[in-house]
Amino acid sequence: MVQHGSKPSREIQKDPETLKLIQSSLRSLNEAISYAPHQVMLGNIYPDTLSELESPWYENPTDSNSHKGPHGEIVGEEIFYGLIKGVDDFGLVSIEESFAKRSYSEIKKMGYLTGDLLQKIEGVPVSEIENRLQEDNVLPLRLGTGETIGFISTDYAEDPSLSPDILLENLTVKATATMALNSVLESNGVDPETIDYVIGSGEEAIGDRYNRGGGNLAKAVAEAAGCMQSTGADIKAFCCAPVHATVVGGSLITSGVFPNIAVIGGCSLAKLGMKFQGHLKKGIPIMEDVLVGFAILLGPDDQVSPVLRLDSVGRHTVAAGSVQQKIVEALVQTPLSKVGLKFQDIGKYATEMHNPEITDTAGSGNVPQTNYRLIAALAALNGEIEKGAESRDAFVKTHGMPGFSPTQGHVASAIPFLGHALDDLKRGNYQYSMFLAKGSLFLGRMTHMSDGESFILEKNH
Amino acid sequence: MDLKGKNVIIVGERDGVPGPAIETLVKSVGGTPALVQTQCFV
Numbered sequence: 001m002v003q004h005g006s007k008p009s010r011e012i013q014k015d016p017e018t019l020k021l022i023q024s025s026l027r028s029l030n031e032a033i034s035y036a037p038h039q040v041m042l043g044n045i046y047p048d049t050l051s052e053l054e055s056p057w058y059e060n061p062t063d064s065n066s067h068k069g070p071h072g073e074i075v076g077e078e079i080f081y082g083l084i085k086g087v088d089d090f091g092l093v094s095i096e097e098s099f100a101k102r103s104y105s106e107i108k109k110m111g112y113l114t115g116d117l118l119q120k121i122e123g124v125p126v127s128e129i130e131n132r133l134q135e136d137n138v139l140p141l142r143l144g145t146g147e148t149i150g151f152i153s154t155d156y157a158e159d160p161s162l163s164p165d166i167l168l169e170n171l172t173v174k175a176t177a178t179m180a181l182n183s184v185l186e187s188n189g190v191d192p193e194t195i196d197y198v199i200g201s202g203e204e205a206i207g208d209r210y211n212r213g214g215g216n217l218a219k220a221v222a223e224a225a226g227c228m229q230s231t232g233a234d235i236k237a238f239c240c241a242p243v244h245a246t247v248v249g250g251s252l253i254t255s256g257v258f259p260n261i262a263v264i265g266g267c268s269l270a271k272l273g274m275k276f277q278g279h280l281k282k283g284i285p286i287m288e289d290v291l292v293g294f295a296i297l298l299g300p301d302d303q304v305s306p307v308l309r310l311d312s313v314g315r316h317t318v319a320a321g322s323v324q325q326k327i328v329e330a331l332v333q334t335p336l337s338k339v340g341l342k343f344q345d346i347g348k349y350a351t352e353m354h355n356p357e358i359t360d361t362a363g364s365g366n367v368p369q370t371n372y373r374l375i376a377a378l379a380a381l382n383g384e385i386e387k388g389a390e391s392r393d394a395f396v397k398t399h400g401m402p403g404f405s406p407t408q409g410h411v412a413s414a415i416p417f418l419g420h421a422l423d424d425l426k427r428g429n430y431q432y433s434m435f436l437a438k439g440s441l442f443l444g445r446m447t448h449m450s451d452g453e454s455f456i457l458e459k460n461h
Numbered sequence: 462m463d464l465k466g467k468n469v470i471i472v473g474e475r476d477g478v479p480g481p482a483i484e485t486l487v488k489s490v491g492g493t494p495a496l497v498q499t500q501c502f503v
Contacts, residue, residue, distance in 0.1 A: 322473075322481040322499075352476065354503045364502035370476045407503050440475050440501035448481045448499065 005272030034061035042069030071419035095150035097123030173266030176293025198232035240439030267291035278362025316452035347430020350417035372400035413437035464492030
């Protein structure tokens, strides 16, 4: 799928030879599985452990070959293309018949996707694929090896909002979010029929030319995941949307509107290979090679699960402007003082969790570290820790962590730590964890502002 | 650096120093922001 990322697809258009360069720099599925940051995403390794592992992590695979963990599962292309076909309600995707059979049987073995989804995984003869690829408005679907296994077309070529590349982007979002939701429902023993409301928090724009970005992926995913008693809606707020969605979900539960809520987020196809040129220049693998989806279940107090402290919600107000100190005050200091806590009462802060090995190697810096240092600086300004690099670094080490998330936009904003925080809080490793996310609103050219929101999770007493 | 009377192209970064924050500083020393952008590198 990397060739369909925004940057790779533009560069391939300029120079078709780029495709070969990309294909020769992709990792195998096993390499992606044993990659330490991915094992952290799956919940098999705790984030802090990354600092003890030899780096670069891409040259030092972990011993774990497990594609599953307590927080998720990684699947390869064979399963993924089948999932796309399985969530395609309009016959937009065609995959080769023997490939479809293999994919069907692998997806069936996963055990948690619906029968309706499985039924749609049917293939077509290779001759049909070859013929259709001669037409305009048909995009090939390829494996990392370069082998073509299918195509995606549109059923309305005149509408640029329904072009094959946009439909592919939206189907990958639906596929990843559906897989995540079904996986989370199954691993928590929750009947999909008990979910009342699904909230989408991704950055995709779904709609035709009259309502580009009209959205409601949430309801499409609810249907695909078998949440038949649910409806839903999306919250759009760039990378900050998952935190906004979680706060809205918690509020709907507390106000008694809907008792059982799922917050979902699909992947960001556009961000695959976003920094591939930097990685190629350094002769290292293209590490923006995975798509991520997530799902969070929210419900009434069960006396066990950590508590979402709605009285702790922090927000980057319009008045706070663009100065980092004001932003961190709004997101961290104000909510802490509202609930009578100090900076060091928070066991772990989850901020932008982007894997620095992906960003630093391409000249984009270490985003989590920058954010943790800002929080530490504010703690120092408030006299809660000593001023100076030593105490700052000690604060970051204790209350922060190395980044480990794929650079998948909204996915990377705080949420990847949620599974670990739930484990920590249930075990009593600490009492509180704070989640803060930021959104780059300025990218849409409607304002120069960014956005942010935060919440605190508390151990259930 | 003397920015007085100069046109300035400003490129900020969300997690570093955002464009509008630099704009305020440039204006305060007599510079004219010609373009203000903030980038997000993730």
